[in-house]
Amino acid sequence: MTDRDYFTADTHFNHGMIIKYSGRELFMTPEDLESYEAMRATGDQQAYMDWRPSAKSRENMDEAMIENINAVVPADATLWHLGDFVFAKRAPETVKYRDAINCKDIRLIWGNHDRRKTYLPGVFQAYYESTMIYVFNDVTLTEAQVQACGSLRKKLRRALSKKNVQPIMLSHYAHATWMGSYKGWFQLYGHSHGGLQKFMDEHMPNALSMDIGVDCNNFMPLSFSQIVDILGQKRQDKPKHVIDHHGVWTFPPKRVVSGDLT
Ligand SMILES: [Fe+2]
Numbered sequence: 338m339t340d341r342d343y344f345t346a347d348t349h350f351n352h353g354m355i356i357k358y359s360g361r362e363l364f365m366t367p368e369d370l371e372s373y374e375a376m377r378a379t380g381d382q383q384a385y386m387d388w389r390p391s392a393k394s395r396e397n398m399d400e401a402m403i404e405n406i407n408a409v410v411p412a413d414a415t416l417w418h419l420g421d422f423v424f425a426k427r428a429p430e431t432v433k434y435r436d437a438i439n440c441k442d443i444r445l446i447w448g449n450h451d452r453r454k455t456y457l458p459g460v461f462q463a464y465y466e467s468t469m470i471y472v473f474n475d476v477t478l479t480e481a482q483v484q485a486c487g488s489l490r491k492k493l494r495r496a497l498s499k500k501n502v503q504p505i506m507l508s509h510y511a512h513a514t515w516m517g518s519y520k521g522w523f524q525l526y527g528h529s530h531g532g533l534q535k536f537m538d539e540h541m542p543n544a545l546s547m548d549i550g551v552d553c554n555n556f557m558p559l560s561f562s563q564i565v566d567i568l569g570q571k572r573q574d575k576p577k578h579v580i581d582h583h584g585v586w587t588f589p590p591k592r593v594v595s596g597d598l599t
Pocket residue numbers: 347349420421448450528529530
């Protein structure tokens with residue numbers, strides 16, 4: 338199956354300081370890398386606060402991530418960007434980075450660093466706070482599309498019963514639970530730049546969710562197939578992600594008090 342949907346997050350185009358905050362050493366000029374490592378070796382908080390990457394390192398980062406997106410995402414595919422697309426004070430900066438991407442259909446899930454006034458209508462195909470999407474064999478539908486059409490809801494229910502659709506919740510932020518989280522529905526998120534992984538491994542090892550941000554994925558978007566390979570394998574290998582009353586079937590029903598499901 339040819340992939341129709343691609344996912345990424347936290348590109349932070351035009352944001353030089355993210356090179357320091359997220360340790361994006363890959364894009365540093367040799368001079369920046371040398372001074373960065375010297376700064377780290379001091380272990381000094383003030384030295385860390387004072388260190389700034391050069392404009393050239395930021396340009397390296399921006400160019401490399403644009404190249405990566407254009408190399409992977411076909412122009413006629415849909416790129417779901419899960420927030421923090423660009424650091425921009427004015428709309429032309431946002432437009433410049435959007436126009437450098439060949440994909441015609443980019444959907445943005447708002448991130449906390451996305452200044453909404455810089456995202457003009459039509460620059461991206463659509464904007465969402467968060468959304469559930471349903472990836473069928475032949476079409477991808479958003480929750481709003483499903484809710485707006487009765488016949489689509491019937492089609493969705495039939496497809497879900499046959500398991501030939503993958504629901505995915507898209508949000509800038511990681512969630513503990515989401516619609517269908519206990520029965521194999523996925524969640525993709527950004528925001529944490531890989532910093533949540535230890536918590537997830539310790540406290541939510543069975544969650545079918547992942548940080549789709551560039552810092553966790555070699556600064557590349559991932560296709561729907563790649564997501565299914567990763568989370569689908571986890572679905573096979575792990576018990577279901579049941580951390581509240583959803584997915585806990587008892588009769589007679591028990592009251593849930595303070596998370597006590599026993
Ligand atoms: Fe971010």
